[in-house]
Amino acid sequence: MKTHLISGGCGFVGRNMVQRLSSDPNNRVIFVDDLSVGTHPSTWLNKEQTKKVKDCEFYGDNLIFLERDFRFLLQHMTADENYLSKEYGIEIDQFDDVFHFAAIVGGRAKIDGDPMMVALDLSIDAEFFYWVTRRKPKRVLYPSSSAAYPVDLQSESHAIALSESDIDFKKMGEPDMTYGWSKLTGEYLAMITAKHYDVSVTCIRPFSGYGEDQDLTYPIPAIARRAANKENPFEVWGSGKQGRDFVHIDDVLDCTLLAMDKISDGTAINIGQGQLTSFLEIIDIFTDFAGYKPEIKPLLDKPVGVYSRYCNMDWVKENLGWEPKISIREGMRRVYEKHCSQV
Ligand SMILES: NC(=O)c1ccc[n+]([C@@H]2O[C@H](COP(=O)([O-])OP(=O)(O)OC[C@H]3O[C@@H](n4cnc5c(N)ncnc54)[C@H](O)[C@@H]3O)[C@@H](O)[C@H]2O)c1
Structure with a gap:
């Protein structure tokens, strides 16, 4: 034990x-x-x-x-x-x-x-x-x-x-x-x-x-839910071009x-995935799941942090032999299904 x-x-x-x-x-x-x-x-x-x-x-x-x-x-x-x-x-x-x-x-x-x-x-x-x-x-x-x-x-x-x-x-x-x-x-x-x-x-x-058990105060499930509700125009903090490694x-x-x-x-x-994905791309994935294409409304007064934050996964791949298994689209699909099934 x-x-x-x-x-x-x-x-x-x-x-x-x-x-x-x-x-x-x-x-x-x-x-x-x-x-x-x-x-x-x-x-x-x-x-x-x-x-x-x-x-x-x-x-x-x-x-x-x-x-x-x-x-x-x-x-x-x-x-x-x-x-x-x-x-x-x-x-x-x-x-x-x-x-x-x-x-x-x-x-x-x-x-x-x-x-x-x-x-x-x-x-x-x-x-x-x-x-x-x-x-x-x-x-x-x-x-x-x-x-x-x-x-x-x-x-x-x-x-x-x-x-x-x-x-x-x-x-x-x-x-x-x-x-x-x-x-x-x-x-x-x-x-x-x-x-x-x-x-x-x-x-x-x-x-x-991110993951499907995050609640709606987290950005990924919140964007998923807003897409399921067919928000249009779709609000995004900053220009939405800022990216992260989800x-x-x-x-x-x-x-x-x-x-x-x-x-x-x-x-x-x-x-990380070793891949930069912008918030606009995340909105695109979820609105694609929801079956529509919204107009984007940037909220330029909101805090957005750094412009680009993503990682190089070479060291982990070479030294630990590890790579992520869940693609962005597959992971986002799981979040969408969890939070949006009743919408
Ligand atoms: N989630 C991510 O993507 C991510 C990314 C980078 C680093 N991390 C790190 O991983 C760790 C966990 O992150 P998370 O996303 O689960 O955050 P979280 O806020 O969901 O969890 C932190 C937990 O710590 C508890 N907590 C805070 N202060 C405490 C205290 N003094 N005594 C006892 N409990 C206390 C909170 O109630 C909360 O449940 C953090 O150190 C975070 O910096 C997380």
């Missing part, structure tokens, strides 16, 4: 990882979330709660949810290695895999609109790596982000497919707002943890992850788990 810890386990990536890992009966999964953004497991877990001890909910013996600010839990677990046993009767010698998805993420509106709130990620990550270096789980996954890449490589006049080597701590450009800076700092802490404390750490830089959550999880088997020194890898 392996015991894994997932922070931010009720958010988009976290709940997909909780479901993936808990489908193996040899895994015990403990997940933590303060539900500031995430949704309670009763809405997505499809399992009955069997026991509750204080703020800790058990879904059978091997699936345990703690509704908590992860920082407070880390402080307790750092101070007392038997904290979970004393507080909740959960016996653990050493965590096997720890996935750290708790973060203040938000979309463009939060990244540009409240950068100091997003900067709290620095405090979550600092507490996290401090605990890791005291209690030494077997393996750690740190999700960085494509936002850690220098923004001057993503402008309209100078956009390239971002390679892992475009982040070099000895020769730096400027990441995207406090979100990018905190992710870059997290990568640095990850590297120090692996090198100086001898813990296996893997960093990933997912590009724009990657389906199932591919993100596959690549993440493979990377943890192969990388232990804190090295960060890209996870």
Whole structure:
């Protein structure tokens, strides 16, 4: 039996990882979330709660949810290695895999609109790596982000497919707002943890992850629903020519788990399709599914972020032998069917 810890386990990536890992009966999964953004497991877990001890909910013996600010839990677990046993009767010698998805993420509106709130990620990550270096789980996954890449490589006049080597701590450009800076700092802490404390750490830089279980506050399902409703004219933030590298959550999880088997020194890898798709192209795909061609209405006062953010997947292909399996059209079709079947 392996015991894994997932922070931010009720958010988009976290709940997909909780479901993936808990489908193996040899895994015990403990997940933590303060539900500031995430949704309670009763809405997505499809399992009955069997026991509750204080703020800790058990879904059978091997699936345990703690509704908590992860920082407070880390402080307790750092101070007392038997904290979970004393507080909740959960016996653990050493965590096997720890996935750290708790973060203040938000979309463009939060990244540009409240950068100091997003900067709290620095405090979550600092507490996290401090605990890791005291209690030494077997393996750690740190999700960085494509936002850690220098923004001057993503402008309209100078956009390239971002390679892992475009982040070099000895020769730096400027990441995207406090979100990018905190992710870059997290990568640095990850590297120090692996090198100086001898813990296996893997960093990933997912590009724009999407999936059918995102709700309508996320851009991809929202565009899908508006297309199903035959919105016309179709509103888009900015010109719509800005592009991202959209990657389906199932591919993100596959690549993440493979990377943890192969990388232990804190090295960060890209996870994307390696393909730039503009928001106009996304609208085109969904309106094609819906069977109409709308007039486009650009909303030029909305925040749009960098012009072009996509990755070079050569390193991952050559060193991990991995490529995404779900094409943009296939992934968008899944989102459309999930969100638009009743429209
Ligand atoms: N989704 C993507 O495409 C993507 C891309 C790049 C990086 N990432 C990174 O992956 C991680 C997960 O992203 P996501 O898309 O699932 O975001 P999300 O917002 O859906 O999930 C984050 C979860 O963390 C929880 N949380 C926030 N602060 C907390 C705290 N102090 N204590 C406990 N829980 C807390 C939230 O309630 C939420 O459920 C983040 O670190 C994010 O930066 C995601």
